[in-house]
Amino acid sequence: MAEVLIVDDEESILVPLEFLFRKAGHRVELARTGEEALSRLAERPYALVVLDLMLPGVDGFQVLEALKARTPAPxxxxxxxxxxxxxxxxxxxxxxxxxxxxxxxxxxxxxxxRRLLEEG
Incomplete structure (x- = not known):
């Protein structure tokens, strides 16, 4: 079981992805904006982040840069x-x-x- 953060501003994507990852046995949190994603990332580490690029405010590229600056990076x-x-x-x-x-x-x-989580 892994900690997964799903970042997307579309409910039509978030809800099915949350279901899929929970069904696969993972703990899932959701973020709807880049700012919310960065806030969640400051609170806890995640093994995997599923990230949309087109987000309101802070875009996915900026979130990606912040993610990869973390140690350890998800x-x-x-x-x-x-x-x-x-x-x-x-x-x-x-x-x-x-x-x-x-x-x-x-x-x-x-x-x-699955491949990414196995790579750890």
Whole structure:
């Protein structure tokens, strides 16, 4: 069982992801803004952060930079509608461990999450 933080401003994404990760046995917390994500990260460590890039206020790239500056840094799976090659390259350069574009397959998402958590 791992601590997972899901960061997305769309309820239609948050609710199903929360269900999937809880069903897989993980402890899940949600954040709807970049500021809320940074606040939650200051409170406790997470093994995995599922991160959208398009967030109100502090965007996902800024959250990613802050995440990767932490010691130890959590694994970060970027899950975003910004599927352009430039966005992918920037996210990976900033330290994202995986990148999936929306729409995504549930099995692909959970396989990536499992792989990242196993890498620890």
């Amino acid at each position: 694994k970060v799976l970027v899950l975003t509608a910004r599927g352009r090659e430039a966005d992918r390259a920037k996210a990976l350069a900033l330290g994202a461990d995986a990148f999936l574009a929306k729409p995504f397959g549930v099995q692909d998402l959970m396989a990536e999450a």
